[in-house]
Every structure is written in structure tokens, then in C-alpha cells.
Amino acid sequence: MAQTISTASADTTIHPRWVRVCHWVNVLAILVMIGSGWQIYNASPLFDFEFPKQITLGGWLAGALLWHFAAMWVVVINGIVYVSLGIVTGRFRRKLLPIRPGEVITDVKAALSFKLAHDDLSHYNAVQKLLYTGVIVAGIIIVLSGISIWKPVQFQELTALFGGYDAARYVHFLAMAAIVGFLVVHVVLALIVPKSLRAMITGR
């Protein structure tokens, strides 16, 4: 680990190895969580729609639950490793902070007029800082609301914090919607700027 951290500061590595490993582990786990979660949602929809069966995982409710409660361990353990290292190595502080509202507005305007620069991948613009920080927060909320739905008796204090069992289901759904919304933007932009995808694979 010391080695990857030192190479990160050597200015050639954009993403140290632990970031890349956590990222791709998360990709797999989160696809399973979303696909199975949509199937679970369909068993008792909160809104007046269901997810098309073709894009769900598990085949039926029991299968989806097996997937969801298997991948949850990967998501949570990987998430804890990622957030801990992000804080301990100072990466979050260096890359994501500070987020200044003025810069966010300027950069959103620049992005919408396709004038936002991507020359230096090691530096995040204000919109990136806001979105990456936001999706980490959404990730924490989806895990906590998920625990509230899974164990509303053993962790009833946490469930109460979300406004009770039924409210926690809505929070869990909305956090999923936020993450899926982020993923759409994130994947489209990674494809528009392919070197950012390369950096997440090779580190450079």
C-alpha cells in the first residue's frame, strides 16, 4: 500500500491501485444490487410502475433476495475499505474538497456549453467534486436505509431515524434512483472522454 501511495504522489498515477480495485469490485456488486433490487421492488411496487423483467436479476423474488443479500456483503465491505482509505490517505480531502457553490455554478455553465476542460484528469472540477461526493453520500444512505428495512426490529433506532419501516423503503428507493442517475451521467462522460476510462483501468 505504501508503494501505491508513493507512486500516486509521483504525479504519474492518476488513480492508485486501491481506488481502481475498489471501483471495479463496486461496479460488479452494484450491478447485482440494482438488478436484484428492481426485482424485489416489483414484488410490491412503491409507485405506479414496475421494472421490465428483462433488466432485473434473480428470476423471481426469492432468487433476487438471494442475490441482494449476497452482494450486500461485497458492497458494504468494499465501501468501508474505500471510504476508510479515502479518508486515511487524504485522497478525499485533496480531490473532493473544498466544494465552492460559486465554482459549481461556473462549472455547470461551462459543462452545459461544452467548454469544461478535461485536460488534467488528476484534478476534479467543481461539478465532479459535487457528484463524486454526492454519490458517496447516496451510497452511505442506501446502506443505512437498507439495514433499516432488513432489520427493523434489531436496528429499530436506525429505522426510526428514517421515519419508520415504510418511509425507509422510500429512502432506499430514492437513493437507488440517485445512484442510477449518477451512473448514467458517469458512464456517458467516461465514454466521451475515453482516457478517463483508461485511467481507471491502468491507473494512468
Next chain:
Amino acid sequence: MRQRRIIPGVDPRLLIKDAAKLMPDPSRRGFLRGAASLGALTFLTGCDIIDGDTAENVLRRISAFNDGAQAALFSRTKLAPTYPESAITKPFPFNAYYDEDEAPEVSGKTYKLEVAGLVENKKSWTLDELYALPEVSQITRHICVEGWSAIGSWQGTPLSEFLKRIGADTRAKYVWFRCAEGYTNTIDMPTALHPQTQMTFKYANQILPRAYGFPMKIRIPTKLGFKNPKYVVAMEVTNTDKGGYWEDKGYNWFSGL
């Protein structure tokens, strides 16, 4: 909005549709097969990990691990939240894998609860004898594995009290229940001894109606709804896990809340 439609009114057709949805599609080779997202995952991993018995076996093993994790999280003393009468869901939904018209009709006059296994006294219990047991009441939230929930009012005797009366060996691992329609359920002993686990004879202070499991339901507010058997006709204290109707089909065994 299905959930909303179930809770305010009991629509048998919808309930049948729901129950049918719970059943695996027989045309599928394995119930874990999916479609597009599975293809994506297969593509990403470069191998066909999803399709086949291997994935199912791995998932079932993780589910067994989750049984252990939930047993470790389970507190013998932590009570499920209780609610005021004003919070009760009206009408409380009928829920089963069959239509309400097909629910078992058990005769109260001839009913006898069979007791078997690791107990000192295996005599059967008539309904009058069961009704004479001390009564406790709870207003708790029933949570279905599908996600919806409803608050109900149940009266009966604590299962732990009954197990004491029949001289059950509470060091045994499980209590198994058999129901009039053939439904079965196995629960862990710590849950059986939980103070809110109840042999239920009444709903909202009235003799349990047929829809809610006459003559006896096991109400367990620390477990998902399908682990709350209705129309119970026999119980056995045992060290052998005899499984259960939904558990055997792939639903998590412990299913604690």
C-alpha cells in the same frame, strides 16, 4: 400501487396474482436465470457464472451464512416496536399463496393441537384448553417478504409459556409447525422463546377469523410474515431442521427482522 390496493381491501384476484408471482417460472431451467443484466454480468466477468447450478449453490450457501449472521444479530430481549390501536391497518390484509376462499376451514369442535418431539407431555390440546391459557396482547407490524407491511392486533399466550407447560427441552434447536393445508415452518429456539412470540387465538380481541388463521396462528413480530404460520395443527420440538414451505423454495431460512 399493488401494495396500496391490497391493504385497504382484500381483492382475491390480486392476491392470487401476487402468489403466482412468488412461484418460480417452471419454464426456467433454474430460478436464478435472468436476462439482460445477467448477460451484462457474464460479459463483464468473461465467464458464465450466473447460469447454472453452481451459482445457485453458492447463493444458497451465502444464505445459510446469512442465517448465522441474523441469529447472531437477534436479541432475546429486544422487543419489536408496538403501536397504539389507532395505528392498526384496516382492514388487515389476507395473505397466502392461495385465494381466501381456499383457506383451510378447521372445525373448532374437533380441533386438537398435536404436540410432539422433545417434550415431557405429548398430550394433544383442545381449543377450550388453549383458550384457558393466560392471555397477552400485542399491536405490532407484520412485514411481508415482498416489502409491504401492515399493523395488526393479536391476542394469545406466549409460546415460551406454553413450551414451559408441556415440559419442552428448550435446549433443542428448533420448533417445527405444521398447518391444516400442509404449510410448514421451522423456527429457531431463541425466537420461539422471545417474549413477543405468541400462540395467537384472537385478532383485535375477537376469535381469530378463518382469513387470519383460525384456530391458531403463531405470531412472531421478529420474523417476516411467511415465518408466522396460520391454521397450525401440530408442533414439534426438535434438533432436526425440517425446513418449511417457502424456505425449501429458496427464501432465507432465518428471515429475522
